[in-house]
Amino acid sequence: MNKNNEKIPTITIIVIIVAVVGLGYFLFKISPQSVTNSVRNNTNVAENNDMANHHSGGITTINSELLNSLVGKPLPEIELIDKGGKVYKAVDFKGKNTVIFFNEGLMCYPGCWNQIAAFGSDERFNSNEVQAISVVVDSATDWQRAIDKMPKLAQATTMFDPGANTSRQLGMLTTSSSMHRGSLPGHTYMLLDKEGIVRFVYDDPSMRIANDSLFDKIQELQN
Numbered sequence: 724m725n726k727n728n729e730k731i732p733t734i735t736i737i738v739i740i741v742a743v744v745g746l747g748y749f750l751f752k753i754s755p756q757s758v759t760n761s762v763r764n765n766t767n768v769a770e771n772n773d774m775a776n777h778h779s780g781g782i783t784t785i786n787s788e789l790l791n792s793l794v795g796k797p798l799p800e801i802e803l804i805d806k807g808g809k810v811y812k813a814v815d816f817k818g819k820n821t822v823i824f825f826n827e828g829l830m831c832y833p834g835c836w837n838q839i840a841a842f843g844s845d846e847r848f849n850s851n852e853v854q855a856i857s858v859v860v861d862s863a864t865d866w867q868r869a870i871d872k873m874p875k876l877a878q879a880t881t882m883f884d885p886g887a888n889t890s891r892q893l894g895m896l897t898t899s900s901s902m903h904r905g906s907l908p909g910h911t912y913m914l915l916d917k918e919g920i921v922r923f924v925y926d927d928p929s930m931r932i933a934n935d936s937l938f939d940k941i942q943e944l945q946n
Contacts, residue, residue, distance in 0.1 A: 789894035793913070793921045801889040803856075803882040806863045811882065817919040820853045820941045825884075825895040825908035828859030829869050834930035835910060836873050841932045843879030848934065853941055856880050860887040860907060900928040912937060916944050 793799070798813040805811065816823075824842065826835035839857040842848050848855035857879055859866060866883070870876045884890050890908045895901075900909025910930045914923040914937065923940050927933060 790898070790911075790924045790926065793893065794924060796921055798913075798915055798919050798921055799892065801892060803858060803884055803889055804863075805882050806866075813919060816856075816915055818917055819851070820917055820944060821915040822848065822853075822855040822937055822941075823913045823915065824855065824857045825890055825893070825911045825913070826857060826859060827901075827903070827907045827909060828861045829865055830903075830907065831910070831930075832869070832872075836869060836876060838910070838930070838932050839879045839881065840873060840875040841934055843875060843877070845934050847938050849880075853938075854880065855937075856882055858882050858884050858890070858908070860884045860890060898926040900926050900930070914940055914944075 798816060800813050803811045822842070824838065826838070828835060835857075842855035842857060845855075847853060859881060861869075861883065862885075863883055866881065887896060887906065887908070890896050893913070895908040895911050896906065897904050898909050898911050900911060901907060902909065909926065910928065911926045912924065912933060913921060914925075916922050922944055925933070925937075
């Protein structure tokens with residue numbers, strides 16, 4: 724009788740240990756951190772799927788009428804800011820054939836970064852006749868993170884669009900190349916002549932480096 728009584732506490736302790744371990748595992752599974760990790764993982768999968776669709780070129784162009792309606796007209800009154808805080812308006816882009824490249828900026832690695840760097844290292848887009856300006860909605864401080872990772876970006880002329888106001892005004896937030904419609908541009912080029920007239924707009928979901936084709940368009944303007 725005494726021996727059986729001695730076994731009861733041992734069994735009780737084992738049951739309690741199993742219960743505690745099980746409860747701990749359950750709490751871990753529903754902890755805020757594990758939930759956050761789960762959401763993050765699901766988000767990454769969704770973003771990867773979006774990226775696949777983004778580069779497939781199969782998305783129907785949205786707002787193409789607005790973009791096309793700009794062609795042949797003066798650049799609307801806009802405001803962009805350089806890294807020093809100087810504000811540039813439409814009149815400031817007169818005097819040179821100008822490519823303005825609206826892109827996703829910090830989030831668009833390596834596609835947009837490669838294009839920006841390509842503009843910075845291409846003498847054809849850094850002359851007395853032609854300039855290329857890349858526009859991002861990131862802050863200058865945040866964009867410095869991209870430059871730290873890809874130093875060649877520092878050679879390019881980059882301007883900032885606080886609140887994406889200019890991008891929204893010109894219809895750049897609802898193009899087929901934009902993965903974040905309504906908040907970020909995608910991969911869209913606007914070509915101005917020396918008088919500040921919009922001569923060409925081109926949205927490219929494939930995100931290819933477009934220096935050669937853009938320079939060909941500029942030469943057409945000069946002929």
